[in-house]
Amino acid sequence: MPQLDPSFFSTQLVWLFLTLVPLYLILRRAVLPRIGEVLEARQRHIDTDLEKATKLRQEAEAVLADYEKALTEARSRAVEAVKEAGLEMTAASARRHEAFGQELAATAQEAEGRITRAKEEALAHVSTVANEVAAAVAAKLIGAEPAADQVENTVKEVMEGRG
Amino acid sequence: MAENGGSGGGHSPLAQFEIKEIVPIEIGGLDLSFTNSSLFMVAAVMLAASFFLLGMRRGALVPGRWQSAVEISYEFVAGLFRDTVGQEGRQYFPVVFTLFMFILIGNLLGMLPYSFTFTSHIIVTFAMAAVVFIGVTILGFAKHGMRFFAFFVPPGAPVAMWPLLIPIEVISYLSRPISLSVRLFANMLAGHTLLKVIAGFIPVLGIVFGVIPLALVVALVGLEILIAFLQAYVFAILTCLYINDALHMH
Numbered sequence: 150m151p152q153l154d155p156s157f158f159s160t161q162l163v164w165l166f167l168t169l170v171p172l173y174l175i176l177r178r179a180v181l182p183r184i185g186e187v188l189e190a191r192q193r194h195i196d197t198d199l200e201k202a203t204k205l206r207q208e209a210e211a212v213l214a215d216y217e218k219a220l221t222e223a224r225s226r227a228v229e230a231v232k233e234a235g236l237e238m239t240a241a242s243a244r245r246h247e248a249f250g251q252e253l254a255a256t257a258q259e260a261e262g263r264i265t266r267a268k269e270e271a272l273a274h275v276s277t278v279a280n281e282v283a284a285a286v287a288a289k290l291i292g293a294e295p296a297a298d299q300v301e302n303t304v305k306e307v308m309e310g311r312g
Numbered sequence: 313m314a315e316n317g318g319s320g321g322g323h324s325p326l327a328q329f330e331i332k333e334i335v336p337i338e339i340g341g342l343d344l345s346f347t348n349s350s351l352f353m354v355a356a357v358m359l360a361a362s363f364f365l366l367g368m369r370r371g372a373l374v375p376g377r378w379q380s381a382v383e384i385s386y387e388f389v390a391g392l393f394r395d396t397v398g399q400e401g402r403q404y405f406p407v408v409f410t411l412f413m414f415i416l417i418g419n420l421l422g423m424l425p426y427s428f429t430f431t432s433h434i435i436v437t438f439a440m441a442a443v444v445f446i447g448v449t450i451l452g453f454a455k456h457g458m459r460f461f462a463f464f465v466p467p468g469a470p471v472a473m474w475p476l477l478i479p480i481e482v483i484s485y486l487s488r489p490i491s492l493s494v495r496l497f498a499n500m501l502a503g504h505t506l507l508k509v510i511a512g513f514i515p516v517l518g519i520v521f522g523v524i525p526l527a528l529v530v531a532l533v534g535l536e537i538l539i540a541f542l543q544a545y546v547f548a549i550l551t552c553l554y555i556n557d558a559l560h561m562h
Contacts (some may be wrong), residue, residue, distance in 0.1 A: 150326055152501070160343050160346075160349070161350075164344075164350035165440075167350075168352075169440075172360055172413070173410040181406055181409065184368055186371070187372075188383070188386075269357040290539075
């Protein structure tokens with residue numbers, strides 16, 4: 150078996166040393182730091198990206214909160230404005246209603262006054278007409294014109310007696 | 313030379329493990345010739361170095377395929393190291409990484425037909441295991457001083473049992489480099505020998521029945537590639553466990 154021939158041990162040991170040591174130095178000095186550097190840079194990149202994303206999300210959340218606050222405020226202001234407008238309208242309508250009622254009442258009173266006056270006038274005319282009619286009727290019936298004040302008294306008596 | 317392709321006949325299944333001088337060198341009476349074994353060691357180092365150096369050349373934030381392969385192999389060994397040793401032994405990680413890569417690429421290069429598997433030589437695996445063993449022992453004494461001898465006393469064992477348990481612990485500790493090196497060497501030796509033996513049946517059985525050993529060789533090549541990876545992994549994880557033992561005792 151060639152493995153057990155000691156005459157080849159020295160060359161194998163020396164060449165093992167001459168190859169393994171440079172490999173170790175290359176890996177240790179050049180390769181491993183380089184890999185570590187690249188992996189670290191990648192990790193750092195990922196970390197900063199994550200950090201940035203977190204910050205942006207927080208900002209977005211703040212903006213959203215602001216927006217919602219503004220929205221709520223606007224909504225409450227709108228509700229208030231509607232309420233105020235309603236109240237104002239109610240008040241205005243009540244005022245106008247009242248004014249119109251007063252106007253109406255004044256008109257009605259005036260009309261009533263006019264009616265009363267017309268009635269009185271009419272009643273006054275009624276006695277004159279009655280006197281004239283009574284005088285004319287008496288003149289036709291008796292052929293002589295009765296005295297004006299006699300007719301007046303008589304008519305007054307009759308009307309009051311009826312009244 | 314591994315004649316896994318099966319060009320038949322006269323060679324012994326062990327002929328693939330023969331070391332052949334390419335450039336004879338002799339210094340101070342020692343034979344330091346550049347051999348087929350040296351050639352594949354140098355090839356493994358150049359492959360590993362170019363794989364990592366060229367793969368990480370751009371060091372892109374979003375890695376391409378090659379860089380991903382480099383990062384995956386790094387993460388694999390780093391994860392293994394983290395799980396067994398932890399942060400404390402961080403400075404020994406390059407040793408484990410180097411051993412893993414050297415053994416893995418050596419094993420995989422050995423899977424090429426007509427190539428040479430330097431990890432199939434006990435002297436090579438034993439030298440690596442000895443480095444691990446000696447280094448770990450020095451580390452244990454440097455870290456814990458004489459208290460490192462307490463490592464040979466199983467915790468919670470009654471004192472009466474010590475005369476029995478301590479020799480067992482010492483022997484198991486001393487056999488670590490042997491088991492570590494023999495495991496890798498034997499796996500490579502057995503796998504490649506088996507491949508050669510079965511491949512030898514192909515020309516003997518001829519074109520009709522030779523298909524059966526051929527199919528078997530194809531399946532075994534797959535298995536051997538798995539073992540090539542697995543043995544590098546086992547070597548690395550045991551090295552990690554030994555480092556952990558030296559750092560944290562029990």
